[in-house]
Amino acid sequence: MSRETSVAMTGATHRALRQLLLRGDGQEDLCFATYRASTGRARRTALLVQPIPPRPGDRDVHGNATVTGDYVLRAANEARQMGGGVALLHSHPAGSGWQPMSGPDRDAERSYANLAREITGLPLIGLTLAGRDQAWSARHWDRGVGREVERTDCVNVRVVDDRLRVFWHDGLRPEPRDTGRQLRTVAAWGHGTQADLTRRRVLVVGVGSVGLDVAVRLAASGLTDVTIMDFDLVEEHNLDRLIGAGPRDVRLRLPKTHVARREALRNATAADPRVRISDRSVCERDGLAVALDHDLIFSCVDRPWARAVLNSLAYTDLIPVIDGGIAIDTREEGSMRNATWRSHVVRPGRPCMVCTRQLDMSLVALDTQGLLDDPAYIAGGGRASGLRQNVAPLSVNVAAALLAQYVSFSVAPGGFGDPGPLQYVLSTHELHHLGPSSSPSCMYEPSEPVGDQRADLTGKDPVAERGRHRARTSPLILRLRRSISGRLDERHWRTAF
Numbered sequence: 001m002s003r004e005t006s007v008a009m010t011g012a013t014h015r016a017l018r019q020l021l022l023r024g025d026g027q028e029d030l031c032f033a034t035y036r037a038s039t040g041r042a043r044r045t046a047l048l049v050q051p052i053p054p055r056p057g058d059r060d061v062h063g064n065a066t067v068t069g070d071y072v073l074r075a076a077n078e079a080r081q082m083g084g085g086v087a088l089l090h091s092h093p094a095g096s097g098w099q100p101m102s103g104p105d106r107d108a109e110r111s112y113a114n115l116a117r118e119i120t121g122l123p124l125i126g127l128t129l130a131g132r133d134q135a136w137s138a139r140h141w142d143r144g145v146g147r148e149v150e151r152t153d154c155v156n157v158r159v160v161d162d163r164l165r166v167f168w169h170d171g172l173r174p175e176p177r178d179t180g181r182q183l184r185t186v187a188a189w190g191h192g193t194q195a196d197l198t199r200r201r202v203l204v205v206g207v208g209s210v211g212l213d214v215a216v217r218l219a220a221s222g223l224t225d226v227t228i229m230d231f232d233l234v235e236e237h238n239l240d241r242l243i244g245a246g247p248r249d250v251r252l253r254l255p256k257t258h259v260a261r262r263e264a265l266r267n268a269t270a271a272d273p274r275v276r277i278s279d280r281s282v283c284e285r286d287g288l289a290v291a292l293d294h295d296l297i298f299s300c301v302d303r304p305w306a307r308a309v310l311n312s313l314a315y316t317d318l319i320p321v322i323d324g325g326i327a328i329d330t331r332e333e334g335s336m337r338n339a340t341w342r343s344h345v346v347r348p349g350r351p352c353m354v355c356t357r358q359l360d361m362s363l364v365a366l367d368t369q370g371l372l373d374d375p376a377y378i379a380g381g382g383r384a385s386g387l388r389q390n391v392a393p394l395s396v397n398v399a400a401a402l403l404a405q406y407v408s409f410s411v412a413p414g415g416f417g418d419p420g421p422l423q424y425v426l427s428t429h430e431l432h433h434l435g436p437s438s439s440p441s442c443m444y445e446p447s448e449p450v451g452d453q454r455a456d457l458t459g460k461d462p463v464a465e466r467g468r469h470r471a472r473t474s475p476l477i478l479r480l481r482r483s484i485s486g487r488l489d490e491r492h493w494r495t496a497f
Ligand SMILES: [Zn+2]
Pocket: 351, 352, 353, 354, 355, 356, 438, 439, 442, 443, 444, 445
């Protein structure tokens, strides 16, 4: 299966490389770096790990910059020792935007591609840094061998910093067609930002009350490629919070993903919106592979196991996760004392969900065994998750908090990126900025992205299997009605544009 390719790096790596590649004398320069692979279902990403600065005599910068064989070998051997590959990076000091490959650029990368792959077992990655706007462009030399070695251009390059910067190959992922329906949004942050945001592939994990709202808002803002992941069915007790779902959806035992897709498409403003659905759990191996295809993830699940997987991949695979939740404090006699909702972006440079106490790892083991939802276990004195309380009018506040984090992290209003963890206290109506709280012994915020070498947290997920089983084993008449209703909805969206 041919996969899309991409490159991702942290803001710290971007700054270190910029320092090496953009010279005071305005000449082109080059260097090597190591990378590790992150393999999704449809995308392969090279995660840059460490720049390898040249030593004196390692390269010649007069005219077209060139490197010595010793430098290439040193870089490839360093990469092999860490189980990674090697990237060759160079600058175009006067360039801006995604850079085309000149003949000499192509020949230089091609001449090292075979050697790099022979030593590391992984394809050479080529990157170009444009000096004027510091935009990256990239390719994987992953096809053919010997003289026939060929490159696959990347769809994008992502820099994960206090804001997410994404550089696009306009040929492979063109700017979405302007529909005139996003005029007010474009007026708020300009055409360039809109062209970036609307091309990002965004995953919403969990489409309960919060996830459904988030998915609908993303589609309404013009995003062209949203994936919704959930395995639950719509039930009667969901209806106070699943805005758009109705009694008919309960009668048809519709999966929540179908309702979310219908509502997202109904509100989408892109000319050709794609809302994909997945009935996997992110705790399952193929669910994780789906997640790895995305540029940004919204965590709208309350299950500790799923949150643990997302918490980890924000660091191991450099896919930022926007996470949040609500806690309701109820008095013994049943009245409400307080409610707090939190939101934060999980990414390198920010504390993880465990450090901010948004994830209790002791519950993850119970969740992997399916015990958090098991009535017999809870009745026998086991711990219930305690995360299921919610108040219908408040879930929109959690969605709003996540979306505000998303806008700050994507657009950086006034130059401020993501604000760090926030907590809103309902009783006093105060917003708290929660300070940096990473534990020095945190296991989840490693200094290097490890990609496919990550500790495997996935496994057989009995809760997801039960959910899918319920969808599959509905009576035939229900499945028929579900299919007809889905087709009618589909026709409605197609004719709406
Ligand atoms: Zn941590």
